Amino acid sequence: MSVLDALQATLADEHAALYTYGVLGARTSQATSPALFETLTAGYRRHRARRDQLRLMVRDVGGDPVAAEAAYDLDGTLLRPPQLERAAADLEAASVEVLLALVARSSGSVREWALTEATWSAVWQLQLGGGAATWPGAPELDLP
Template identity: 30%
Template sequence: MQPPSRRTFLALGLLTLTTACTGHDPTSTATPGGPDPDLPVRLRAVAATDTLLTAYDALLAALGAQTALLQPLRAETAQHRAALAYGIPAASTGATPGTASPTGTPTQATLAALERQTAQSRLADLGAAGPPLARLLASVAAANALHAAALGAPADQPTPAPTPTPTPTPAATPGTAAPALQKALSAEHAAVYGYGVVGAHLPEDQQRTDARAAYAAHQSQRDTWQRLLSTLGATPTPAAGGYQLPFPVTDPAGATKLATHLETGLTTVYADLVADLPAPHRPTAATALRDCALRAHRWGAPDTPFPGIPDPLPTPTTPN
């Protein structure tokens, strides 16, 4: 039996986001009463979302009653707009949902392509956004990728973002980037261990094939963080000698539940990592968030409008 000092809890699903409900926009880096430095990024994100909403509305109108797939996706897109536009005066956001000029009635395939394109535009703005907004953009981009997959986009698109080459700037020193990266590395060590358990309890079928692919993907992501930490001059945290599972796994149902638990927990890890990392490294973390969200969906996890972020907007407080 491993001594307690060499065992850690595989508790990725217990990670939670705590946001103080102060009534201000949690995605803004503006000081009270001052200008919002994120405003240009936020306006671009809102405009891209308005274009999506218009496309959804045009296709919904064309399909009539055949809306079982589109209505939930359209509703989530409206939630994205609300989060991205929170705190911005309505007059500043230009078009309102569904009012941008359409270029003709889209098909489901063109809508899937537009979702994918919108996801890429969010990732392109990560470096220009403050940490809280970058986190939100990465989450919404992952949701866009889920929408594209639901609409029939190929599973191997978009191309994963390359690992950035660190530069010796103050923003990329071990003292700022390393702690967040060590947390992600530890989570990947746990995921690799967990998928070893998952694969051992699945029959030799497509699920086991999926588990092998996920195992290899997490090994690759683990290696990415190890290399980046080494380049930054930090010593990567080694894997623990063993991990305690969050629940017993004795059959295929338990294995599937564990895989879902792992991927869902990792979306939170990577949403937080996007906010914690210097701008050059954010696309890699955002791509990992997207990939975990897609795998969680394939394992049967319920989709959420904001993968990795339980509650992106503050809950208004009730006056005494």
């Protein structure tokens, strides 16, 4: 897989993440769950900036940025705040995994950007009720 392929895969994942954050935010009441609403809004903004940056990076290496799907499947029932928070934490965990794949396939400024974003997603999981892990984004290393 080339760095362009990895960038496109990361961009495709960001399209799905933005869609998911949009749904999670729409199902969160700013009045009754202000902290969660604020956390989801901040996450949405970070992923939007990430998507825009990825589009530029894809063009920089001569690619045509992959477009978003019309809609994405969301797993499970997402109605209560704990479910919404958990879904966002799972999304960030998945983002770390995708970004680590980009780290492996890139170098220089692209790798540095992917590492920074992976670290942000890992730490943001704590804001979403998650805990610190030993191998975020590399679950196979947790195996004995």
